[in-house]
Amino acid sequence: MRIRYLAPIAILIGLAVLFVFGLGHDPREVPSPLIGKPSPDFTLRLLGSDEPYQRSQLLGRPVLVNFFASWCAGCKVEHPFLMELSRRGVEIVGIDYKDTDADARQWLGAHGNPYARVIVDVQGTAGLDWGVYGVPETFVLDAAGTIVYKQIGPMTEEAWITQIAPLMGAQR
Amino acid sequence: MTLRHVFAGLMLGLVMVFALPSMAQSKELEGADLDRYQGMINQLRCLVCQNQTIADSNAPLAQDLREQVRTQIQSGRSDAEIIEYVTARYGDFVLYRPPFKRSTWLLWVGPFALLLGALAIAVSLMRRGRQRREATAVDPDRLRKLLDEESR
Numbered sequence: 001m002r003i004r005y006l007a008p009i010a011i012l013i014g015l016a017v018l019f020v021f022g023l024g025h026d027p028r029e030v031p032s033p034l035i036g037k038p039s040p041d042f043t044l045r046l047l048g049s050d051e052p053y054q055r056s057q058l059l060g061r062p063v064l065v066n067f068f069a070s071w072c073a074g075c076k077v078e079h080p081f082l083m084e085l086s087r088r089g090v091e092i093v094g095i096d097y098k099d100t101d102a103d104a105r106q107w108l109g110a111h112g113n114p115y116a117r118v119i120v121d122v123q124g125t126a127g128l129d130w131g132v133y134g135v136p137e138t139f140v141l142d143a144a145g146t147i148v149y150k151q152i153g154p155m156t157e158e159a160w161i162t163q164i165a166p167l168m169g170a171q172r
Numbered sequence: 173m174t175l176r177h178v179f180a181g182l183m184l185g186l187v188m189v190f191a192l193p194s195m196a197q198s199k200e201l202e203g204a205d206l207d208r209y210q211g212m213i214n215q216l217r218c219l220v221c222q223n224q225t226i227a228d229s230n231a232p233l234a235q236d237l238r239e240q241v242r243t244q245i246q247s248g249r250s251d252a253e254i255i256e257y258v259t260a261r262y263g264d265f266v267l268y269r270p271p272f273k274r275s276t277w278l279l280w281v282g283p284f285a286l287l288l289g290a291l292a293i294a295v296s297l298m299r300r301g302r303q304r305r306e307a308t309a310v311d312p313d314r315l316r317k318l319l320d321e322e323s324r
Contacts (some may be wrong), residue, residue: 031263126239128236128240133219
């Protein structure tokens, strides 16, 4: 008899747990199937030049690959922190996504350039291969070129400390 | 010709200019290929605006994916290969009809399990209600006896 009165309470608690889980879970963040896989191949060119840049040049050390664009609002949000990371000696390779060279150079001129290299993906083909669906997105590659982590949306100090720094430090 | 006519003409021209690219695109696929293309883009989710298919969405990413589907159909790739191409990049979430596997079984089975559970509860409640009604049916002899005892 007592169980009959406890059942609704148990159901309520169960739902509450689900709701709390749901609140902490952002449905816009789609987990990437590329985690743990080799980073996709590409051959693009560097910003403002014809010099090619390809996947093999990302190998040999852990590196951050940051998709950004001059038209992207979230990129402005994360930009000061990327500057800070570059001051700390973290190698960030920027991929300028669906942008023009002139706009990107103006943007980097105005806000500062945290990138060791800036590659341009004018058509967004590399973005498609990397599973990018909205800039900014940042991939963590290990020395073998495997994608070990993907940050969707602006890079934050919290993500850096809790997720990314251990991954990069452990392999350095 | 009044100014109004000129304006209307201009607007019509503008509309036609905007309509051009989409006309040119659909012209390149014909017959069965066009059907395949339509079927495919109606079952792929746009990741930017998640409750739309890439057929419905005008987000740049949806346009890119439509373009990919179109060129891959033109180059003779099968539906399975195209699905493989998209899920390798964006995961099963991009499919409006995800495959049945370990990470998705609850998604597929869940609603039916809930329905069965609800039916089981409903049936047991109905059965219990009927038993109670039968139990409370009045036996006149017994009632009289009880009342007699009471009044004594």
